[in-house]
Amino acid sequence: MTMNTNPFRAAKAGIAALAIAGGFATTLPAAQAEGTVNIYSYRQPFLIQPLLDAFTAKTGTKTEVLFLDKGLEDRIAAEGTNSPADVVLTVDIGRLINVKEKGVSQPVDDAAINSEIPAEFRDPEGEWFGLTTRGRVIYASKDRVAQDTITYEELADPKWKGKICMRSGQHNYNLALFASMIAHHGEQKAEEWMKGLKANLARKPDGGDRNQAQSIFAGECDLGIGNTYYVGLMINNDKEPEQKDWAGAIKVLFPNSEDRGTHVNISGMAMAKHAPNRENALELMRFLGSAEAQAIYAEANYEYPVLPGAKISETVQSFGEIKPDSLSLADIAKYRKAASEMVDRVGLDDGPES
Amino acid sequence: MTASSASTPRSLPRIRGERHIAALVGSVIVVLAVLLPVATILLVAVSGTSEEWPHLLRYVLPQSLGTTLALLLFVAAGTSVIGVGCAWLVVAYDFPLRRLLAWALVLPLAVPPYLAAYAFGEFFHYVGPLQSALRALFGFTNSRDYWFPDIRSTWGAALVITSVTFPYVYLTARVVFLMQGRNIADVARTLGARPWRVFFRILLPVARPAIVAGLALVMMETLNDIGAVEYLGVRTLTLSVYSTWLNRGSLEGAAQIAAVMLVIVFLLLSAEQWARRQQRFHAARGTQMHVRPPRITLSGGRGLAAAGALSLPILLGFGIPLFVFGRYVMRRLYQFADPQVLQAFLTSVAVASVTAVLTVLLALLLINAIRLRRRPATLLLVRLASIGYALPGTILGLGLLLSLAWIDNTVDGFSRSFAGFSTGLILTGTAASIVIACTIRFLALAESAIRSGLEKLPPNLDQAARSLGKTANQSALTILLPLLKPAILTAGILVFVDTVKELSATILLRPFGFRTLATHVYENASRGAVEDGAVAALLIIATAIVPVILLSRPLMGDRNT
Numbered sequence: 066m067t068m069n070t071n072p073f074r075a076a077k078a079g080i081a082a083l084a085i086a087g088g089f090a091t092t093l094p095a096a097q098a099e100g101t102v103n104i105y106s107y108r109q110p111f112l113i114q115p116l117l118d119a120f121t122a123k124t125g126t127k128t129e130v131l132f133l134d135k136g137l138e139d140r141i142a143a144e145g146t147n148s149p150a151d152v153v154l155t156v157d158i159g160r161l162i163n164v165k166e167k168g169v170s171q172p173v174d175d176a177a178i179n180s181e182i183p184a185e186f187r188d189p190e191g192e193w194f195g196l197t198t199r200g201r202v203i204y205a206s207k208d209r210v211a212q213d214t215i216t217y218e219e220l221a222d223p224k225w226k227g228k229i230c231m232r233s234g235q236h237n238y239n240l241a242l243f244a245s246m247i248a249h250h251g252e253q254k255a256e257e258w259m260k261g262l263k264a265n266l267a268r269k270p271d272g273g274d275r276n277q278a279q280s281i282f283a284g285e286c287d288l289g290i291g292n293t294y295y296v297g298l299m300i301n302n303d304k305e306p307e308q309k310d311w312a313g314a315i316k317v318l319f320p321n322s323e324d325r326g327t328h329v330n331i332s333g334m335a336m337a338k339h340a341p342n343r344e345n346a347l348e349l350m351r352f353l354g355s356a357e358a359q360a361i362y363a364e365a366n367y368e369y370p371v372l373p374g375a376k377i378s379e380t381v382q383s384f385g386e387i388k389p390d391s392l393s394l395a396d397i398a399k400y401r402k403a404a405s406e407m408v409d410r411v412g413l414d415d416g417p418e419s
Numbered sequence: 420m421t422a423s424s425a426s427t428p429r430s431l432p433r434i435r436g437e438r439h440i441a442a443l444v445g446s447v448i449v450v451l452a453v454l455l456p457v458a459t460i461l462l463v464a465v466s467g468t469s470e471e472w473p474h475l476l477r478y479v480l481p482q483s484l485g486t487t488l489a490l491l492l493f494v495a496a497g498t499s500v501i502g503v504g505c506a507w508l509v510v511a512y513d514f515p516l517r518r519l520l521a522w523a524l525v526l527p528l529a530v531p532p533y534l535a536a537y538a539f540g541e542f543f544h545y546v547g548p549l550q551s552a553l554r555a556l557f558g559f560t561n562s563r564d565y566w567f568p569d570i571r572s573t574w575g576a577a578l579v580i581t582s583v584t585f586p587y588v589y590l591t592a593r594v595v596f597l598m599q600g601r602n603i604a605d606v607a608r609t610l611g612a613r614p615w616r617v618f619f620r621i622l623l624p625v626a627r628p629a630i631v632a633g634l635a636l637v638m639m640e641t642l643n644d645i646g647a648v649e650y651l652g653v654r655t656l657t658l659s660v661y662s663t664w665l666n667r668g669s670l671e672g673a674a675q676i677a678a679v680m681l682v683i684v685f686l687l688l689s690a691e692q693w694a695r696r697q698q699r700f701h702a703a704r705g706t707q708m709h710v711r712p713p714r715i716t717l718s719g720g721r722g723l724a725a726a727g728a729l730s731l732p733i734l735l736g737f738g739i740p741l742f743v744f745g746r747y748v749m750r751r752l753y754q755f756a757d758p759q760v761l762q763a764f765l766t767s768v769a770v771a772s773v774t775a776v777l778t779v780l781l782a783l784l785l786i787n788a789i790r791l792r793r794r795p796a797t798l799l800l801v802r803l804a805s806i807g808y809a810l811p812g813t814i815l816g817l818g819l820l821l822s823l824a825w826i827d828n829t830v831d832g833f834s835r836s837f838a839g840f841s842t843g844l845i846l847t848g849t850a851a852s853i854v855i856a857c858t859i860r861f862l863a864l865a866e867s868a869i870r871s872g873l874e875k876l877p878p879n880l881d882q883a884a885r886s887l888g889k890t891a892n893q894s895a896l897t898i899l900l901p902l903l904k905p906a907i908l909t910a911g912i913l914v915f916v917d918t919v920k921e922l923s924a925t926i927l928l929r930p931f932g933f934r935t936l937a938t939h940v941y942e943n944a945s946r947g948a949v950e951d952g953a954v955a956a957l958l959i960i961a962t963a964i965v966p967v968i969l970l971s972r973p974l975m976g977d978r979n980t
Contacts, residue, residue, distance in 0.1 A: 103931060110942060111951075129931045132942055135665060136817060136927055143824035147831055147844050149931065163668060233652060235662045268545075271571050271652050283546040284560060304750070305950060405666040409478040414652055 101127045102345040105137050107155035108332065115365050120352050126345050141169040141337055150337035151346035157237040159244075161333045162398040165192040170335040175347060181354035185393070186331060186371045195331035195394075196353055197368035200387050201242045202327060204289040204296070204315040206281045215318045217246065217328070220288070221261025227417065229265045230277045230286035234413035235405060238274070238292060238330060243407065244400035245328045248392055252403060259411045269416030275299055275308065282314035292330075293317065293387070297367025297380045317384040326390040330397075332368070439791040439891070446788035449781050450800045453807050453859050456818025457681070463821070464678045467671020471663065475672065480679070483659040486573055487683070490648075490655060491641055493577030494584070498637045501581065501732050502588025503630060507618060508729060510596040511604075513714040514722035520729040521593075522968075527736025528586040529963035531920035533646025534940070534956050535583045535736065536576070537949055538743035540650060543570040576653040580644060582736035584637045591633035591871065595626040614715070631694040632867055638687050639809035639863070642680065645923055656680050657811045670817075677814045684809040688802055740960065747953035754954040760939065764958055767935040770850060771918035771962075774857040775911040781858065782865035782910060786873060790881070791891055805863030812860065812923030819856050820928060823847045848930050856924040861917050865910035872906020873899070912966040919962050936962065 106113060110132050117128040133140065137155070141148050153164055164170045165188060172191040179187075186195030203215050220229060232239065246255040267286035272279075277289030278299060299312035319327045334353060340346045352358050359370035363378045369387065370377070408414065508514075509521040530538075541547050550567055559565045569575060603625060607617045623630075648655045656676060664673035717725050754760055785801050807815060823846040834842045846852050876899070884894035900907075922937040929938065936955045943952030 131929070131931050132938075133926065134941075135661070135813060136820070139670065139817065140820055140927065143820050144844060144847060145824065145828050147828055147841070147848070149844075149848065166668075235666055237666075240666060269569065269571050269652055271540075279546055285545045402667045405662060406474050406478070409474070409662075414654065 100125065100345070101129060102342050102349050103149045103151045104128055104130045104349075105141060105150040105153050105337070106130055106132050107134065107137055107153075107157075107160060108132075112366055113154060116353065116358050116361050119357065119361060120349055123352070123357075124348055126348060128349070138164055138167040138169050142167055146339050148337060148339050149341060151340040151342045152349055153335045153337055154332075155334075156330070156332040157241060158331055158333075158394045158398050159237060159241060159401045161188075161193040161195075161331070161335065162395070164335045165190075169338050171338045171340070173336050173347065173350065175351065177351045178354050181351075182371055183373060186333075193333050193335040194350065194354065195333040195371050196359075197332045197362045197366070197370055198329045198389065199332070199368050200293045200319060200327045200329050200389070201238060202291065202293055202384075203318040203320055204278050204281060204291050205318050206287045207314060207316050209287045210316075213316075213318065214323060215288075216321045216324070217242070218258065218321075220265065220290075221258045223261070223265070225265040225288060227265070227267050228287040229262065229290075230267050230280045230288070231270050231290040232272055232274060232277065233270045234259075234408040239290070240401055240404045240408070241330045241397050242290070242328050243404035244397045245390060245392055247400040247403055247407070248396045249325065252407070256407055256411060259407060259413060263411055263413050263415075264417060266417040270414050275311065278311040278315050279308075282311040289315070293369070293381060293384065294367035296384065297378065300380055319385060319387055321390070322386075322388045325392070326388040328392075329369075329387070329389040331371070331394065439788075442784075442788040442791045443797065446785050446797065446800055446804075449784060449862075450804045452855075453804045453862060455822050456815050456856075456859065457806055457810065459818040459822040460674045460677050460814060461681075463671055464674035467669070467675065469675075471667070471669050471672030471675070475659075475663070475676065479659050479663070480656075480676070483654050483656045484679070486653060487642070487655045487657075489573050490577055490580070490653065491638055493574060494580050494637060494641045495634055497577060497581035498585040498588045499630065499634060501585040502633060503592045503623070503626070505585075505589050505729055505732065506593035506596055507622070508725055510593060511614075511618075511714060512717050512725060514717040514725040516726050520726060520733070523733050523737070524589055524729065525586050525967050526733060526964065527583045528916065529960045529967050530583045530736060530740045531646070531922070531937070531959065532580055532583055532640070532644050533650065533922060534744070534959065535740055536579045536647035536650040537944065538740040539570055539575070539579045539582075541743045542739050543567075543575075571651045571653070573653055576648050576651045576655075578735075579647050579651065580637075580641050582732065582739075584640050585732060585736070587636045587640075588630055588633035591629040592626050594871075594875075595629040596622060627694060629871065631691055632871055635687060635691040636808075636864065636867065639684070642683065642687070642809050643811045645811050645813060656683075660811065660814060674814075677810070680810070680814075681806070684806055687809065688805065692802070741957075744953045744956045744960075747950040748957055751951070751954060754951075757954075759934065760936075760955055760958065763934045763936045763939045763955060764962070766850075766933065767919050767937070767959070767962060770853055770857070770935065771915045774854050774861070774918045775915040777854065778858045778861055778865045778914045779869070779907055779911045781862060782869050783907070785862075785866055786869055787895060789870075790873075790895070801866065805866060807859040808861065808863035810860070812856075812921060812925075813927060815860055816856055816924035816927035819852060819859070819924070820847060823852050823855070847928065850930065850933055852928040852930075853925050853933075856928055857914075857918045857921055860921065860924065861914040864913045864917060868910035868913055869903060869906050872903050872909070875906075876902055908969075912969060915966050916963045919959060 104113075104117075110130050113130070117130070121127055131150075137153065138160075141150050141153070144150070150169075153170065155161055155164065170192045173194075174191050178194060179191075182194050182196075186198075187193065203220075205212075205215070219225075234240070234243070243255065243259065246258060249255075250258065267280070274289075274291035274295045275298070277286075277291050278296070280286050281289055296312055296315070296317055299308040302308040321327060334350055336343070336346050336350065354372065356372060356375060359372040359375040362368050363370050363376060363381070367378055367381050369381070505524050509517060509524070527535075543549055545567075553559070553565070553567070557565070570578070603621050604617050607621045608614075612620070643657070644655075645657050645661070647653075648658050649661070656679065660673045660676045660680075663669050663676060716722075748754075785804055788797055789801055810818075824844065827842075827844045827846050827848070830845060831842045834840060846855070880898055880902070881894055884898045885891065889897065919935075920937065922941055925935060926938050926941060929935075936959045939955040940949070940952035940959065943949055943955075949956075
């Protein structure tokens with residue numbers, strides 16, 4: 066057992082050396098460098114990269130993105146005054162309001178941004194700004210669903226028994242939809258509705274929104290709940306061409322377009338409380354609200370831009386006109402917790418009782 | 420085998436004047452560091468109000484506690500049967516492909532539960548290959564035409580977790596069967612006992628401590644899993660922690676549920692202690708390891724049946740993930756040249772290596788403390804050090820984030836006021852926080868691997884060295900350490916593999932531009948495009964396989980396996 070003859074020890078020494086070299090090379094913080102803006106993002110890097118590339122090309126300011134899917138606000142709060150975060154990007158109104166409530170954002174009052182983003186899509190104190198909207202719509206089977214209009218309320222109608230698919234009820238997108246149901250109908254009626262929805266499920270809530278289209282394509286269900294932009298992503302997915310088939314099997318129904326309108330949620334941004342690169346952050350925020358960036362959102366991500374008059378992608382236009390529910394975003398956020406508790410109470414995520 | 424209970428006279432006889440304070444102080448520091456995130460979480464838990472509790476008690480806890488216990492039970496049953504059964508077949512019988520299978524049974528360890536969950540979800544899904552084939556075969560047109568078990572259920576999660584964790588039990592059981600069982604078994608057989616009787620009455624009791632040690636790892640891995648249960652929609656306690664924290668904005672409520680989980684962890688650890696009580700089986704002489712009576716040869720159909728039975732868990736835990744990700748990878752081979760993936764790979768290897776070395780050193784420190792000071796207090800300390808393994812990564816990560824950021828900001832504050840410059844976030848702004856998180860998390864793994872190695876050594880080695888005039892430290896360095904080399908290597912490899920697979924703490928704590936294979940997969944998975952992470956997923960499995968293969972060699976323990 067001498068040292069030189071032991072391959073493991075040699076391997077280990079090698080690994081250790083590599084580790085020390087590699088470990089620290091990758092950890093040097095690029096945080097406070099000049100000409101950089103640091104982004105903490107709940108949005109996937111893939112979705113925002115085209116925008117950030119355009120921003121860097123235009124201004125020369127580099128971007129650093131840290132993607133988190135949980136605890137972003139807690140992290141900024143813990144980092145305190147030393148936090149490298151400049152800008153927070155997120156989806157879902159609940160999370161935007163959470164950023165404000167946890168005290169990790171700062172007010173921004175900028176004439177350019179305020180002229181770009183309509184007042185209903187931003188915080189009155191300027192602690193957050195909406196960038197895009199997306200409708201929570203119904204995917205319906207082209208073959209098996211004859212009707213071309215639908216309401217959310219109708220999802221509890223026993224005629225759909227065993228025919229509805231959805232993702233987890235505890236997901237942000239569904240919670241916001243349920244919160245809007247509570248806002249419109251009150252907690253009691255909303256709970257009855259949710260029980261009806263549960264009874265109509267074809268299976269346990271599962272997957273992402275795209276998987277609901279996949280299930281309709283495969284014949285597992287006739288209706289699915291999903292966001293508008295996923296349909297665009299599926300239709301134009303060249304890497305996974307089978308997703309085109311999924312999208313081809315469904316039609317997009319905008320619920321309640323004949324009464325209060327379709328539930329919409331937003332994605333948005335906020336400036337971090339202790340942003341070390343405040344000027345760059347402001348520059349980025351102005352850019353994200355500009356016509357140029359809004360067009361990228363619409364074209365590449367199939368979302369609805371908040372900038373009035375910005376062009377919507379042709380794919381999205383082909384779904385038809387959306388009439389957004391005029392309920393205020395703050396109201397939706399207010400009932401989020403109640404919605405989450407209701408999902409537990411009803412046992413929505415346990416699926417239909419069979 | 421063992422020396423883990425206080426009644427076992429494994430420690431050195433006390434020598435007057437030797438108090439080994441240094442060893443104690445060292446281990447106290449390690450344990451305090453390990454307990455830092457736990458204490459932080461408990462602090463958050465008590466700082467909150469109890470306003471969440473009516474809801475939690477009524478709608479969340481009973482259900483999720485039940486699900487968690489059921490999951491633990493299913494996984495325990497599954498991994499024991501598979502792990503022990505495979506170990507026994509491999510050790511006692513000879514049949515076609517035995518050597519290959521004996522080795523391949525370790526492979527599922529390379530697959531993280533979250534990847535396995537995804538692969539199983541795909542494979543067994545309504546639109547997956549299996550059900551599609553069934554429909555084509557029998558002419559079904561929709562899900563109401565036939566019954567198919569839902570993988571997104573408690574039993575499905577149990578199947579997934581069992582499939583990738585049974586090697587823990589297999590490995591530990593196998594070593595005991597190899598090292599200790601044979602001699603006793605041979606005696607029993609010469610006395611006329613039938614093989615089954617030998618197995619159940621002699622070998623299983625002898626192997627119990629080892630099996631329990633393996634099972635304890637499995638149980639903790641089950642308890643801390645979030646990726647698999649989240650994907651499969653199984654509402655365990657861990658998942659409830661998440662929805663309370665993220666959807667109802669109550670960090671305190673989440674911490675309170677986490678505290679409930681800690682109780683389960685303590686129960687598990689005590690159960691482990693209890694099951695391992697007063698077990699002392701040592702291989703009296705090292706040479707016995709190399710003397711092995713021939714195996715019973717299973718011929719023809721029985722041999723094939725044995726080979727088939729052993730292939731099944733390999734196909735589940737390794738075959739299905741490989742199949743699912745392999746199919747995606749075929750479409751995007753170019754990603755292997757993607758600099759991002761390459762960088763993620765290097766980062767993963769680097770972080771895992773640093774963590775493995777650090778963790779093993781700390782584990783050795785703890786074990787030496789037990790060796791020198793066998794007191795209930797020392798034992799309790801070391802037990803406490805393993806708690807990090809059972810905590811869900813996010814909870815651990817959150818506890819660390821809060822405490823390390825506090826340390827960072829305090830250091831920064833001091834430095835600003837006294838030295839006039841800012842140190843920034845030394846720990847949370849760098850990969851140090853991730854190394855710390857993984858070290859805390861996997862210390863139990865290293866400690867248990869090295870401890871079981873130590874327990875296999877005859878105790879009189881140490882005593883002989885001491886009586887020949889070596890000091891306690893000399894004896895440790897010159898006698899024990901070289902003999903423990905396989906165990907230390909095992910420990911390092913286990914930590915390496917688990918660090919490569921680690922996701923939830925990493926994603927919460929990582930600094931800018933820090934990307935590991937696991938976070939790369941996750942970024943893609945979280946936008947519903949796991950297929951784009953398939954290359955990184957396969958790289959995780961491949962990175963983990965290399966050490967797993969290395970691991971299986973010394974653990975197999977001998978040349979004639």
